[in-house]
Amino acid sequence: MAVFPLFQPVLKVNFMVTMWDTPDSNGGGLEGALSTVGSAVLSAATQFVLGGFKSVEGLDASNTLTTYHQGGQNDSELHFFDRASYARIVLQRGVTFNTDLWDWQHQVITGKRKTRKSGTIVLMDTRKLYEVPGLGASLPGMAFPVASWTFHNALPAKLAGPKLDATEGAGAGAVAIEALELHAEKIERVSLALIPGVADLNSVLSGLVGLAGGAALAGASAGATAIAGGF
Template sequence: MAAATSANLPYVAFVYTVKLTKAGGGEDGVIAGFSEVSGIAVEIEVETLREGGENRFEHQLAGPAKYPSRLVLKRGLGDSRYLWSWYQKVMQGQIERQDVTVTLNDPTHGEPLSWTFHDACPVKWTGPELHASNSAVAFEAIELVHRGVLP
């Protein structure tokens, strides 16, 4: 997938683009571009096991993966109505989880790097600062919880 397809041309100026996929299929396509993404983190829990008679060390066993932070998409421009509508559904108790793919745009149109967050759900919305001199339809940040990063 090239970074500058017709579906995401408005967002190539941004470092990251975001694509949503509804649970059970039904891809919505690229809906926004962002200049900052944080919370791309995975941590493997480590369990310590002491072996009787072995005093030189403790066994360190890899446990389950955990996702210690929320996915935060900042300084975005795109279909803010769609994202706001999704957030409003959650506020009304209609939890609609979607897979969210964050793609690092490659200006040389090489193979982009991407992460897909499974069953994401918005939990915080921060709107734009409104200025009469600025006509851009933008939003400051949206925070998502998710159930893991898909390979």
Template sequence: MTEQALEFFTEPLPKYRFLVVLGPAAAHLPPEQAALLPLTAQGAFQQVTGLGAQLEVTAYPEGGVNDRLRQFPVRHAWNRIVLHRGVARGPGLWAWYRAGLGNPLGARRSGAVLLMDAAGVPGAVWAFRGGLASKWTGPDLHGERSEVALEQLEIAHEGLVAVEQAVPELG
């Protein structure tokens, strides 16, 4: 096994090197939102939470089997992705949220969260599709603290995909 391949399998990725990319979804992007795309600070996020999913399962007691319950899948649900960042001048995330309020289908965007390795190369990528800005939260303001004002945007989406990364040659 080469040294590069060995490092690929043994080095865990740091959680502080990540990038968020938000792109337009072709069918549901209102013109006023399309004009705001260059203003969105892509990648300028302090924290991303909610990368996950769960499978709803129903327990079924099978007749004559008293030592266990059968488990059957019902439906799959995706967690909401929450982006946290310092409040920046300009419309940014608020504009995306507001654009969805006036459109009956919402203002959908797809995007991805890229986790980088020490060299700045994407080590893991999660892409989501059909994202709606479902909740915007402004900063908590406090006159006695010298902290950065943070805003949050919650994204409800229609699916998360772990994008496969190239594995170095073994051998």
């Protein structure tokens, strides 16, 4: 029986980033309730950014706690939740003809509407669920998604172009890299069941695992019966 990725840690090298315009996001705040994949798809004007990024950093959430010292209780202190804060998300990718990130930056600093973006970062297993003979590339659904994070109502905080150096030579280390830092109102790790299409796949895999487990238990039970009969 194959071991499916949801039962063990996976490598950090296979991931996908998707961003979309948050509908009615000019004001931020309460409009964050609209920043879902479903509402974005329903908006014909939504602009999607679908990326192959080199790296993603900043999927961090921090809690600010208030400390209270209760009178007469000198051997301990009480802590209460105050608010959550989130790190800047840093996305890095190689420079190509694609200018979508710079277009967003330009729209924010010059446009009347300060368009915010929400997004999803999906980490997938490097192993494939199936193989197609003779096909060198990967097809959608080949890799099983293991974890997903969403960020809401983000604005670009910094957009850095590549460091150009004619002495770097060739190779992976000489790739021109651009980096986007964005600040989101909220970062969450979400259930895979909330990602369109993944819930059905998860159900199928769970069913296969359940059937295999049931067969294994049945085999073990039959073996135990045979051994008991032998005695």
